[in-house]
Amino acid sequence: MKPMLKPALAPYVLISPFLLLFLVFGLFPIVFSFVLMFHMWDPVQGLASMEYVGLENITFAIEDPLVWTSLGNTLWMALASGLPQHLVAIPLAYLINEKMGRWRNAAMGAYFLPYITSTVAIAIMFSTLFSTDYGMVNAALAEMAKWPLLTAVLPAENIDWLGSPEAIKPVVSAVVFWRYLGFNVILYVAAMQSIPRDLYEAARMDGAKSWQQFFFITLPQLKPIMFFGVTLTVIGGLQLFEEPFILTGGKGGPEYAGMTTAMYMYRTAFDFNDFGLASAISWMLFVIILIMTVITNKAFKSKEGQA
Amino acid sequence: MAQKTTIIVAAFPAVDEIVKASLQEWQKKNPNVEVKVVGREYADHHTAMTTALATATGLPDVMTIEYGYLGRFAQSGGLEDLDKSPYKLSQYATKMVPYAMAQGRSASHGQVAVPTDIGPGAMFYRNDVLAKAKVKESDLTQSWESFIESGLKIKQATGAHLVAHARDVKDIVIRTGIPEGEGVYFDAQGKSVIETSPRFKRAFEVAQKIRVQGLDGKINAWSNEWGEALKRGTVTVQMMGAWLGGHLQNWLAPNTSGLWRSTALPERIATSWGGTFYAIPKKAVNKDLAWSLVQHLTLNSRQQQMAFEKFNAFPALIEAQNGDFFNQPVSFLGGQKARLEWKQTASQIKPTMVFKNDSVAEEIVNAELDLVLNKNKPIDQALKDAHRLVQRRASR
Numbered sequence: 001m002k003p004m005l006k007p008a009l010a011p012y013v014l015i016s017p018f019l020l021l022f023l024v025f026g027l028f029p030i031v032f033s034f035v036l037m038f039h040m041w042d043p044v045q046g047l048a049s050m051e052y053v054g055l056e057n058i059t060f061a062i063e064d065p066l067v068w069t070s071l072g073n074t075l076w077m078a079l080a081s082g083l084p085q086h087l088v089a090i091p092l093a094y095l096i097n098e099k100m101g102r103w104r105n106a107a108m109g110a111y112f113l114p115y116i117t118s119t120v121a122i123a124i125m126f127s128t129l130f131s132t133d134y135g136m137v138n139a140a141l142a143e144m145a146k147w148p149l150l151t152a153v154l155p156a157e158n159i160d161w162l163g164s165p166e167a168i169k170p171v172v173s174a175v176v177f178w179r180y181l182g183f184n185v186i187l188y189v190a191a192m193q194s195i196p197r198d199l200y201e202a203a204r205m206d207g208a209k210s211w212q213q214f215f216f217i218t219l220p221q222l223k224p225i226m227f228f229g230v231t232l233t234v235i236g237g238l239q240l241f242e243e244p245f246i247l248t249g250g251k252g253g254p255e256y257a258g259m260t261t262a263m264y265m266y267r268t269a270f271d272f273n274d275f276g277l278a279s280a281i282s283w284m285l286f287v288i289i290l291i292m293t294v295i296t297n298k299a300f301k302s303k304e305g306q307a
Numbered sequence: 308m309a310q311k312t313t314i315i316v317a318a319f320p321a322v323d324e325i326v327k328a329s330l331q332e333w334q335k336k337n338p339n340v341e342v343k344v345v346g347r348e349y350a351d352h353h354t355a356m357t358t359a360l361a362t363a364t365g366l367p368d369v370m371t372i373e374y375g376y377l378g379r380f381a382q383s384g385g386l387e388d389l390d391k392s393p394y395k396l397s398q399y400a401t402k403m404v405p406y407a408m409a410q411g412r413s414a415s416h417g418q419v420a421v422p423t424d425i426g427p428g429a430m431f432y433r434n435d436v437l438a439k440a441k442v443k444e445s446d447l448t449q450s451w452e453s454f455i456e457s458g459l460k461i462k463q464a465t466g467a468h469l470v471a472h473a474r475d476v477k478d479i480v481i482r483t484g485i486p487e488g489e490g491v492y493f494d495a496q497g498k499s500v501i502e503t504s505p506r507f508k509r510a511f512e513v514a515q516k517i518r519v520q521g522l523d524g525k526i527n528a529w530s531n532e533w534g535e536a537l538k539r540g541t542v543t544v545q546m547m548g549a550w551l552g553g554h555l556q557n558w559l560a561p562n563t564s565g566l567w568r569s570t571a572l573p574e575r576i577a578t579s580w581g582g583t584f585y586a587i588p589k590k591a592v593n594k595d596l597a598w599s600l601v602q603h604l605t606l607n608s609r610q611q612q613m614a615f616e617k618f619n620a621f622p623a624l625i626e627a628q629n630g631d632f633f634n635q636p637v638s639f640l641g642g643q644k645a646r647l648e649w650k651q652t653a654s655q656i657k658p659t660m661v662f663k664n665d666s667v668a669e670e671i672v673n674a675e676l677d678l679v680l681n682k683n684k685p686i687d688q689a690l691k692d693a694h695r696l697v698q699r700r701a702s703r
Contacts, residue, residue, distance in 0.1 A: 040703070042379075042383070042663070043357050043358070043360065043361035044356075044357055044360040044361065044379055044380055044382075044383035044385060045360075045382075045383050045384055045385065046360060046361060046362075046363055046383070046384070046385055047361065047362065047363075049384075056703075060703065064699075065696070066696075127530075127531060128531060131531050131532055132525075132526075132532055133532055133535065133536075133541075134531070134532070134535055160525060162530075163525050163526075163527065164681070165677070165681065249527065249529075249530070250350075251670075254677045254681065255674060255677045255678060255681065255682075256674055270354055270357070271666055271667075271670075272664075272666060272667045272670075272700075273357070273379050273663070274703075
């Protein structure tokens with residue numbers, strides 16, 4: 001039978017669905033936002049209203065105090081949610097992998113559940129939990145404050161978790177940590193399972209204890225996956241959007257304390273109708289993410305060199 | 308048989324329901340027209356309309372616009388001037404509440420939108436809490452000073468907060484006594500008046516007083532806390548559009564029937580909250596039919612009354628503000644004939660100009676107020692900073 005496609009043509013036809021989708025939904029927006037960065041554009045006035053302004057959007061963004069506030073918030077929350085993710089996920093994965101036996105998959109599933117739950121459901125749940133007057137967190141704190149030793153430490157009044165600039169960042173970070181911990185646990189468990197068992201056997205024969213096995217075999221062997229996991233966390237943390245957006249009602253919270261750069265970019269475009277400035281902010285964010293990723297890369301590389 | 312024409316109406320809740328409920332009668336006169344109502348959530352709808360105007364594709368024949376987006380959409384140049392032929396809305400102009408008509412007008416593009424429902428401002432208060440604290444209604448409305456004093460009495464007697472958030476009070480004071488031709492934040496030339504207008508200084512001062520005395524619950528409207536506070540009576544007063552009465556009754560606090568009353572805002576300020584408008588995009592396909600439907604929705608007294616009775620949409624059409632429904636006592640408000648009072652407020656509201664940067668300005672002013680309330684930032688400095696930031700945006 002004669003093939004319907006010429007062999008020389010077949011690969012291109014087969015790859016075309018992806019390529020078309022990528023061009024329309026991937027490449028075009030990137031190129032368009034790059035072009036927009038140099039234009040003033042109020043979208044409701046139509047495409048014809050685009051006006052070339054050179055570097056004005058970029059200088060405006062760099063001098064915009066809100067850009068810097070939002071960047072500060074983003075870094076704060078990326079660090080506060082990102083670092084614990086790995087510091088907790090690695091020992092937790094070790095525990096699950098070594099000690100849980102047949103409950104291992106169930107435990108991994110339980111930790112992974114938040115990752116696949118809808119953000120909206122999560123945000124509703126947490127805004128109920130952190131409600132000032134009727135939330136379970138404050139109710140629990142109030143109950144604990146009655147205990148003799150804790151009275152001095154715990155606040156006497158309900159904490160305004162979502163309404164005070166001091167509390168909003170920790171709350172958002174906690175939610176993000178809770179949400180992505182399971183993903184990292186899975187990553188590390190999978191990596192641990194690929195570490196050859198004979199390394200551990202040899203160590204045990206030499207009399208290595210459990211913690212020694214963890215520190216001298218597991219940890220060094222995890223380095224490549226740590227690099228992968230940390231890179232994802234850095235990128236994800238700097239693009240933080242959904243959780244703070246929903247927890248602060250889309251506005252950024254009091255004194256903008258919960259507004260991330262991605263949120264500010266979105267608001268600049270869709271609430272303030274300034275797409276040129278929003279594009280400039282998005283490219284600024286891209287450059288920062290790029291730099292941070294390179295730094296992460298360097299950090300892991302140099303350690304590998306020493307090892 | 309003639310071919311059916313389809314026209315598209317894009318709307319958000321509950322305007323989409325109102326349009327659907329009004330269709331039957333209109334279609335009697337237009338049997339060959341099918342009307343497709345595309346309903347989206349409030350923010351999604353306006354984002355979709357922004358994109359439609361940007362690309363001039365997917366534009367509906369009738370576009371619903373909420374007041375908060377009107378400033379941006381009115382200046383787009385993508386909407387028909389309804390004063391011009393063939394629409395000639397100006398001949399009906401006197402039939403509409405004047406301030407709402409003015410809101411739909413853009414200096415450079417004419418009458419780009421026609422109002423359908425309005426939100427005359429009202430002060431809802433808990434009668435039972437007032438009685439307990441021996442505070443009279445007139446104490447609340449007389450002046451901001453007596454308003455705050457009443458709040459102190461209420462707090463002492465019942466422990467309830469006077470208002471949900473000090474910001475709500477600021478929002479009313481900055482809308483008091485806006486000179487004709489000016490907007491809330493900008494003068495006729497589009498320059499920020501935040502630093503120079505006494506409205507802002509006074510608003511910040513009153514809000515600060517309320518916070519310092521512990522009279523606000525630091526609760527944002529539409530949050531869980533807010534709903535609970537309204538249900539439990541821990542917030543005494545809520546100032547908003549008259550439509551809040553319907554929300555309280557239907558879902559916010561149905562258990563409090565008979566406990567609420569409605570009155571004028573402090574110092575009897577007449578101002579408005581929100582409002583809905585219809586517009587016809589220049590690139591719409593069936594403009595004639597769209598206009599016929601818009602007329603049916605906005606100039607037909609029966610339709611306007613139906614929207615009020617069923618969906619709490621206060622009519623922008625003046626002749627629809629008469630009739631039995633307005634004279635009926637509202638049982639949720641303890642048998643008050645509140646609708647008549649709202650109608651009176653509506654007639655007193657002065658038109659204010661809307662500007663493209665209103666939403667940025669509001670945002671910046673709110674953030675500075677946060678700093679005043681939470682961090683004791685000096686008010687003059689806060690207004691100066693707000694002015695600088697707004698001006699920076701506006702002069703782009």
